[in-house]
Amino acid sequence: MNNIKLGNPAVVGLAGFGLTTLLLQFHTLGLCGLGPVLAMGIIFGGLAQFIAGFMEQKTGNNFGFAAFSSFGAFWMGLGIIWMCNNFKIYETSQTDLGMYLIAWTLLTAIFWVGSLYIHSAMATTFTTLMIGFILLDLGHLGFPQLNTIAAYILIICALCAWYMMATIILNDLTGKELLKSGKAWLKK
Numbered sequence: 001m002n003n004i005k006l007g008n009p010a011v012v013g014l015a016g017f018g019l020t021t022l023l024l025q026f027h028t029l030g031l032c033g034l035g036p037v038l039a040m041g042i043i044f045g046g047l048a049q050f051i052a053g054f055m056e057q058k059t060g061n062n063f064g065f066a067a068f069s070s071f072g073a074f075w076m077g078l079g080i081i082w083m084c085n086n087f088k089i090y091e092t093s094q095t096d097l098g099m100y101l102i103a104w105t106l107l108t109a110i111f112w113v114g115s116l117y118i119h120s121a122m123a124t125t126f127t128t129l130m131i132g133f134i135l136l137d138l139g140h141l142g143f144p145q146l147n148t149i150a151a152y153i154l155i156i157c158a159l160c161a162w163y164m165m166a167t168i169i170l171n172d173l174t175g176k177e178l179l180k181s182g183k184a185w186l187k188k
């Protein structure tokens with residue numbers, strides 16, 4: 001009988017998602033350059049989330065598997081877009097980037113619905129992500145002032161992801177429910 005306690009891969013996935021989302025919003029607000037965002041987008045938001053997703057698959061968590069693997073791919077893809085722009089391989093227009101974001105908004109909508117059945121912390125994270133994506137879509141397709149509003153909403157999203165990460169870590173370490181995730185917004 002195997003009684004080895006395994007770590008929860010969601011902590012790494014949530015950490016990577018939160019950190020890269022936060023850094024990108026700092027860049028959007030003009031607080032840092034693109035270099036740190038690109039580096040963390042490829043390694044922590046991309047590769048680490050991708051690995052966390054595949055580890056979630058081993059636990060039987062389809063939501064975590066799909067979400068972390070997908071958003072890991074999102075960050076790797078965005079990093080490739082930025083590198084292609086930098087090296088003049090292909091320059092992505094605002095409309096091109098807008099279409100990329102719309103596709104991700106549609107996928108996020110599926111995750112958002114799923115998140116409503118999990119708990120409040122997850123639903124809040126995906127609700128702010130959904131709103132942020134919609135504002136970014138509009139911002140890249142002709143209303144650039146909405147990108148700043150999206151940045152602030154996505155900072156909240158990043159902090160919500162970190163809250164979930166902290167909940168998993170601190171509740172495990174203390175052996176009690178120190179932080180709460182809340183109830184699902186929709187019942188199964």
